[in-house]
Amino acid sequence: GAVVSQHPSRVICKSGTSVKIECRSLDFQATTMFWYRQFPKQSLMLMATSNEGSKATYEQGVEKDKFLINHASLTLSTLTVTSAHPEDSSFYICSASSGGGSNQPQHFGDGTRLSIL
């Protein structure tokens, strides 16, 4: 149980392109979803927290107009990287929690490797 599916697994695109990443909880309802960014050999850095039906809460230093998050249902959240540039290249990982995000394990997708040329 507690499977989180992330799609696509890899994206290679030109600078200036907008890229949408989907995160789905397959067998549970995710009241809260999280988006992380991970650079090589580094830890996961939280970008934003989203609750179904409300606006995402972004961490300090994360541009909300650059990284658009939508959490329209209890099983789907999307992250759109708008007008992506090479410095946006990274490994983006989502996670989902059924219990409001506190004292409940977060279950992670397998990440999206984004490469901007």
Place this chain on the structure above:
Amino acid sequence: GESVGLHLPTLSVQEGDNSIINCAYSNSASDYFIWYKQESGKGPQFIIDIRSNMDKRQGQRVTVLLNKTVKHLSLQIAATQPGDSAVYFCAENPPGRALTFGSGTRLQVQP
């Protein structure tokens, strides 16, 4: 700011030996802790969790120990296998806030 840190960036063990991965956390308000395993190119995989009202929890081949006095967390893996090779992260969960991840320890299992 407050953070979760690890003592050893890389741990190399022989197959069959026990492994111990340590983690220091700094937020005394954290009441929930999780260990994750991350293999190359994949997302973190839940291993085991522990709440602050416990000091030990056991799973299959894994044990997590929590010492709130010194704010220390450890993951013990019994009879380490080549498939255990990965990066291991501890994460702390302060009440009402999202998980904060440590810097990670790479476990290398030598055959």
